[in-house]
Amino acid sequence: MNKHLKDSQLRAALDGELDAAARHHLDSCSACQARQRMLQSQVTATAHRLAFLTLEQKDEAPSSQMSLKRFYSQKIFEKEIPMLKKIYTSSTVRFVAGAALILALIISIPATRALADQVLSLFRVEQVTVVPVDFTGMQELTGNGALGKQISELVSSSITMDKKPGNPIIALDASDASQKSGFMVRLPQNTTSSRISVLGNSAFTFTIDRTKSQALLNEAGRSDLVLPDSIDGAVVSVTIPSSIQADYGSCPDPSTYDSSQRGSMSRQYPDCVILSEIPSPTVKAPANVDVAQLAQIGLEFTGMTSDQAAAFTKSIDWTSTLVVPIPKNAATYQQLPVDGVTGTLIQRPADDAPQFVLIWVKNGIVYAIGSLGTNSQQAIDMANSLP
Amino acid sequence: MKLNPRESSLSLIKMQKNESDALETRDQVFENYFEQYWALVYQLLARMLGDPDEAEDVALETFYRLYQHHPDPEPEFHIGGWLVRVATNLGLHAIRSFKRRQGYEFSAGKTNLNETAEDLPADILEVEEDRRMARTALAKMNPRQSQLLVMRYSGMTYKDIASALNLSPTSIGPLLLRAEREFEKQYGTLVQEKR
Numbered sequence: 185m186n187k188h189l190k191d192s193q194l195r196a197a198l199d200g201e202l203d204a205a206a207r208h209h210l211d212s213c214s215a216c217q218a219r220q221r222m223l224q225s226q227v228t229a230t231a232h233r234l235a236f237l238t239l240e241q242k243d244e245a246p247s248s249q250m251s252l253k254r255f256y257s258q259k260i261f262e263k264e265i266p267m268l269k270k271i272y273t274s275s276t277v278r279f280v281a282g283a284a285l286i287l288a289l290i291i292s293i294p295a296t297r298a299l300a301d302q303v304l305s306l307f308r309v310e311q312v313t314v315v316p317v318d319f320t321g322m323q324e325l326t327g328n329g330a331l332g333k334q335i336s337e338l339v340s341s342s343i344t345m346d347k348k349p350g351n352p353i354i355a356l357d358a359s360d361a362s363q364k365s366g367f368m369v370r371l372p373q374n375t376t377s378s379r380i381s382v383l384g385n386s387a388f389t390f391t392i393d394r395t396k397s398q399a400l401l402n403e404a405g406r407s408d409l410v411l412p413d414s415i416d417g418a419v420v421s422v423t424i425p426s427s428i429q430a431d432y433g434s435c436p437d438p439s440t441y442d443s444s445q446r447g448s449m450s451r452q453y454p455d456c457v458i459l460s461e462i463p464s465p466t467v468k469a470p471a472n473v474d475v476a477q478l479a480q481i482g483l484e485f486t487g488m489t490s491d492q493a494a495a496f497t498k499s500i501d502w503t504s505t506l507v508v509p510i511p512k513n514a515a516t517y518q519q520l521p522v523d524g525v526t527g528t529l530i531q532r533p534a535d536d537a538p539q540f541v542l543i544w545v546k547n548g549i550v551y552a553i554g555s556l557g558t559n560s561q562q563a564i565d566m567a568n569s570l571p
Numbered sequence: 572m573k574l575n576p577r578e579s580s581l582s583l584i585k586m587q588k589n590e591s592d593a594l595e596t597r598d599q600v601f602e603n604y605f606e607q608y609w610a611l612v613y614q615l616l617a618r619m620l621g622d623p624d625e626a627e628d629v630a631l632e633t634f635y636r637l638y639q640h641h642p643d644p645e646p647e648f649h650i651g652g653w654l655v656r657v658a659t660n661l662g663l664h665a666i667r668s669f670k671r672r673q674g675y676e677f678s679a680g681k682t683n684l685n686e687t688a689e690d691l692p693a694d695i696l697e698v699e700e701d702r703r704m705a706r707t708a709l710a711k712m713n714p715r716q717s718q719l720l721v722m723r724y725s726g727m728t729y730k731d732i733a734s735a736l737n738l739s740p741t742s743i744g745p746l747l748l749r750a751e752r753e754f755e756k757q758y759g760t761l762v763q764e765k766r
Contacts, residue, residue, distance in 0.1 A: 196744035248609040
């Protein structure tokens with residue numbers, strides 16, 4: 185090869201990526217060598233500036249096993265567990281999720297199955313109650329702050345997934361959805377769903393680590409709230425049955441929707457209405473776990489006074505009530521008759537998230553209708569039209 | 572052929588079981604990939620972003636994209652290259668988003684320096700500032716060029732880069748040269764703006 189090399193070949197030579205023939209030419213061509221030296225000085229500057237990218241043997245990474253647990257906990261739980269998924273991308277329900285996280289904190293950590301044979305209490309949703317709480321100052325618990333991270337790690341490292349839900353599968357109609365989900369699905373007869381998806385059942389177990397949970401409470405500045413010693417090591421198992429979701433209007437596709445882009449949802453999907461149905465999830469916990477006491481601590485943690493929390497706690501049957509915390513100043517709620525029972529309509533005035541969620545429980549099935557629009561009457565009519 | 576109701580439900584159950592088995596297999600494949608590539612993806616992002624927490628978040632998102640993608644174990648699917656491509660893409664996006672979130676570039680960089688100057692030696696601050704500028708320059712470039720630089724300077728061979736970016740190995744030399752020149756141009760502009 186007598187032809188002088190191109191700059192790109194000289195560049196490749198610097199990385200030892202030149203083919204043999206060109207390499208042979210370079211070895212014997214002083215003109216090319218001179219040009220390569222000039223090029224090398226440019227490349228050296230870039231290499232120096234980008235040297236921090238070079239991976240080294242000493243670099244460490246979090247363990248893959250822990251990270252995989254965190255992956256399932258943070259990504260799959262958050263993004264793929266369907267129940268009211270899109271509804272729950274609203275700020276209202278992020279707050280709910282935050283509160284749930286706090287409850288998870290209180291009732292958390294790794295599975296010591298030796299205790300699983302204790303006498304268990306069974307919790308099943310039969311009714312819904314709303315509790316307005318002040319979330320000011322609590323957002324870092326679910327955000328990216330150090331404490332939020334610790335809580336997230338505590339929860340994710342403690343949960344053992346006994347059964348994963350898999351991916352949603354499409355159903356053709358109510359009958360098909362019933363067969364796939366294993367319960368009697370009811371869909372409005374006077375309107376057609378744009379998509380019906382069924383998510384498989386799932387189950388997970390966690391064990392309370394009182395010491396770690398109390399340490400986090402202390403770190404959050406609430407050392408005045410003391411978790412009872414009796415909860416330490418208690419195994420709590422949660423079973424979530426198959427659920428269905430029926431979309432009406434133009435709704436985001438759960439498989440492609442990017443939940444981080446919430447800002448434009450109401451503009452993108454103004455006519456989207458989502459009906460979700462799920463047989464009541466069940467929670468099994470040892471009989472010595474005093475849920476009312478823990479709930480009272482949770483409520484005090486959210487800012488209620490001790491008296492307020494005690495009064496609210498006494499008014500609830502914790503074994504059968506789904507308690508939905510809502511932000512005190514950012515959402516309103518009312519109870520109203522729907523589908524032959526009493527439902528709860530939660531509304532949130534905002535332009536970047538769902539405006540309302542209607543929740544009710546009938547014959548052991550939890551129903552919810554959420555919409556990005558403002559027409560809550562549409563949800564009430566839909567609930568009343570179920571066969 | 573018309574199935575009677577019992578045959579129909581058996582067939583449905585069988586179909587569901589097959590779907591369930593397929594999901595299990597897919598999850599196993601995914602978890603194997605996770606085990607194999609987690610450290611690589613995380614370390615690459617940790618160096619790109621200079622923030623372990625953010626690197627972990629972006630690495631998890633990278634694997635979530637893989638999870639959504641549901642790759643079958645086909646020999647022609649170059650999983651490592653695919654992960655590096657997605658990770659670098661998300662990493663660059665994170666650098667840009669971080670800048671937008673903070674609304675800072677040099678002004679805040681200077682503030683940051685002033686705030687921390689008392690705590691850190693000057694040479695460390697200078698190194699950090701150089702890295703910050705390099706990251707900013709990468710984020711300002713054409714994404715494909717930035718990816719190329721990140722891959723090359725993290726130690727990937729031309730062959731691996733070509734595979735990850737679906738390019739011919741012989742095209743890497745010319746593209747790399749152009750990318751380096753563009754990087755120097757962007758970096759120089761940032762240096763000028765800083766003065």
